Amino acid sequence: MSEKRKRVRKAVLPVAGLGTRFLPATKAMPKEMLTVVDKPLIQYAVEECLASGIEHLIFVTGRRKSAIEDHFDLAPELEQFLENKGKDKDAQMVREIGGNMQFSYTRQSEALGLGHAVLCAAELVGDEPFAVLLGDVIMDGPVPATRELLDIYEATGQGAIDVEEVPRERLHFYGIIDPAPSTGAKDSRFGDRLIRVNDLVEKPSAETAPSNFGVTGRYVLPPEVFDYLRETKPGAGGEIQLTDALRTLAKGPGLWAYIYEGKTHDAGDKLGFLKATVEIALKNPKLGKEFREYLRAQKF
Helix, strand or coil: CCHHHCCCCEEEEECCCCCHHHCCCCCCCCHHHCEECCEEHHHHHHHHHHHHCCCEEEEEECCCCHHHHHHCCCCHHHHHHHHHCCCHHHHHHHHCCCCCCEEEEEECCCCCCHHHHHHCCHHHHCCCCEEEECCCEEEECCCCHHHHHHHHHHHHCCEEEEEEECCHHHHHHCEEEEECCCCCCCCCCCHHHEEEEEEEEECCCCCCCCCCEEEEEEEEECCHHHHHHHHCCCCHHHCCCHHHHHHHHHHCCCEEEEECCCEEEECCCHHHHHHHHHHHHHHCCCCHHHHHHHHHHCCC
16 A cells, blocks of 8 residues: 555544524533433544544644543443443443544644634644544445545545535535546546535525535545645634645645435434434434334424
């Protein structure tokens, strides 16, 4: 495997945000620790990394985020308590929350945007390709979203991001790709879902958007992205946007977009969080049937 095709071992999870859209619940609790059915929101992203073959998780945290670190740490007293009560399965579940992955934590001392948060992980990532997962997005599909992007990177040596078709009235909430004209040369493993990116536009209006494919919060990127982020000037609100680095990547070494086949749950606001909770609860093997019956019995 060439230097450009290094295996992706590390993932960056930016979790330093204040979670203001969930106040008052997030006054003292990290947004990422809010529970979706039976697991904290952030655990879905960690499990996706585990299922994708990621070995080392790097959390970019902020103040008041210690609960995330505690959640993925060992809890021998709790495990022993559960075992003493005969709850061996619960003890095993607690023990396996973090899998066998390595966890590292670094601070984003100021809220200067997603690009800045990713840049905070540069020293821990080093000269390696890496994944980025937004912890308030749950990707629910037959193949882990990050695994698909790893396959694309390892096949092409170029960065890859997940996208989905977005209703026109919601385009202004997303980064939107400008797809390059199809050349007809497609990798048979990925088919028509794989699109070369010509450019990206951050939160365009419906009238100016170059497509209806929105970036959904999963990325696999080469280490050169850190150089692009260092050169990126702060934009509106003094923030360094990851989109600007992706634009440089698209116009230089290359960037691919993959139309995700599964369901994307954007749980970053209260309504999206509620929708994710309902849909995931309905699929839960223990709760789904009874919960569905409950919903059908309601008179809305």
